[in-house]
Amino acid sequence: MFEDARGAIDEAEKLIQKFEVEVSQESSSSKAFSEEGWGGGSSVETLWARVWAERGMLFQTRLLPHKALACYERALFHFPDHPPAIVGLSTILLDIYAQVIQPESMEPSIATDASTSTFSTRSTSTITSGINTGFSTPNPATPDKPASQSTSPEELKRLTARDRAYSLLSALTKLGTGWDNSEAWFTLARAYEESGQVEKAKEVLWWCVELEDSKPLRAWTSVGPGGFVL
Numbered sequence: 256m257f258e259d260a261r262g263a264i265d266e267a268e269k270l271i272q273k274f275e276v277e278v279s280q281e282s283s284s285s286k287a288f289s290e291e292g293w294g295g296g297s298s299v300e301t302l303w304a305r306v307w308a309e310r311g312m313l314f315q316t317r318l319l320p321h322k323a324l325a326c327y328e329r330a331l332f333h334f335p336d337h338p339p340a341i342v343g344l345s346t347i348l349l350d351i352y353a354q355v356i357q358p359e360s361m362e363p364s365i366a367t368d369a370s371t372s373t374f375s376t377r378s379t380s381t382i383t384s385g386i387n388t389g390f391s392t393p394n395p396a397t398p399d400k401p402a403s404q405s406t407s408p409e410e411l412k413r414l415t416a417r418d419r420a421y422s423l424l425s426a427l428t429k430l431g432t433g434w435d436n437s438e439a440w441f442t443l444a445r446a447y448e449e450s451g452q453v454e455k456a457k458e459v460l461w462w463c464v465e466l467e468d469s470k471p472l473r474a475w476t477s478v479g480p481g482g483f484v485l
Contacts (some may be wrong), residue, residue, distance in 0.1 A: 257317060261371050264309050265457035271302045304334035311343050320356050321346050341427050343422035345442050352449055358409070421446040437466040 278299055297305075312324035324347050330340035351358045406414070424443040427433035440463045447456035 275299050300333045304330040304337040306364050308340040321359050338433050341423045342438050345424050348416040348420035350415045356411045437463045
């Protein structure tokens with residue numbers, strides 16, 4: 256039911272646009288769009304990230320990975336730590352490395368679909384400092400070829416895609432918003448596997464099993480107004 260899903264996303268976008276106007280009328284500061292407010296609900300930027308992530312998921316389900324990639328990039332523009340967008344984007348990047356799909360330009364594209372309406376162009380805050388999850392910090396994924404050997408542009412694109420996926424997932428799983436996200440850890444395990452670090456992939460996969468075995472009915476963010484912090 257792709258058309259129904261698309262219509263629901265469009266309706267959500269209209270509501271966010273109205274909410275954005277209300278926030279802009281109440282405050283002249285751009286920081287207001289990133290603040291949750293007194294009610295503890297989602298900020299404008301978080302809502303925009305959700306809409307773009309949903310568009311990305313829809314394109315990904317329709318087997319249009321490059322359009323999905325552009326939507327995920329847009330979601331991270333609004334909220335750099337958005338878990339579904341990072342997982343979806345990293346999955347596509349790892350597919351590019353594994354040559355499941357062919358790489359296009361690595362430049363993030365904004366245009367995704369003719370029906371997509373206008374969107375906010377404000378910048379967002381940078382990624383906050385992470386927390387230690389108990390795992391040792393892994394070494395970044397490195398190229399498979401020695402430095403003395405020349406690497407083709409196509410190979411460089413593949414390696415860049417893999418290493419970026421690793422960086423995004425590694426940062427997300429060390430943040431308070433992603434330490435218990437089993438999908439993010441599972442995708443990180445794949446990044447380890449693609450880079451030849453099998454033992455670390457096994458370690459992360461066992462952590463995924465532990466997370467799923469102890470997964471709560473509600474998210475840890477329900478514990479307090481500021482979220483659960485290790």
